[in-house]
Amino acid sequence: MSSKIDVLEAVIKRNAELFGYIAAQKSSLRLIRSDIEDIMIVSCKLEALDRVLSTVALIYPPMLVTDMSGSLKRLRRRLNEITLIV
């Protein structure tokens, strides 16, 4: 889990670098528990979504947004379906 915290901090830092520290704090990026090893679940404010998506697209090491949802339950179900297919 600690490595996922490091990744989240990197995303917050990059978000602040690109869009400003105030905007980064207002984004309210939070780590949500994920049972799947290589997948992180992150929550943010809806109004910050475009900035967060852009941040993830422009961060190094690269990471891929696999899915998005307004409901955590639906998201977890879909993620389980993806990992089953893989």
Add this chain to the structure above:
Amino acid sequence: MDILGYEFNGIVQDHVVYRLNKKPSALTNYRYLIVSERIDDVSSPWLDIFIVRDFNRVEKVLKRNLKKKIGLEVTLSGLRKTDGLQIGKWFNQIRELYKFCESSSCQFILSSGANSLLEMISGRSFDAILKICDIKPERYWLELEEWLANRNERRCFLTA
């Protein structure tokens, strides 16, 4: 449209457009686009997409030699390791490039430049970046689809 991030493995996939460096010598059974980042190729009749690394540097040459209706592509992969200041300047360049494409009847293309699956960018993330560039995503995707269809209509392909 995005680069899938891996080389051609010999098996032609449906609904995939392949990127080639030069025009094939014979008819193909797959759709393709000819791509180059050499500025000398800009005036070539066979070129479909020119990759723009630094618009400020090539702007004058493009204005002089550009063929209409070709695609001008920018990639995002090189930005991952650059700092915020450079990225801010890049976004400025993209706005200028987009206006240039509109005025010169060329197609603006944004792609990930991915060389691996992890470097790929989701469609929703593309939309977010387009909005930051003051480009309407719906219009962008519609124009890109029309341009792609138009580009392929001019070519003959072998069918199974």
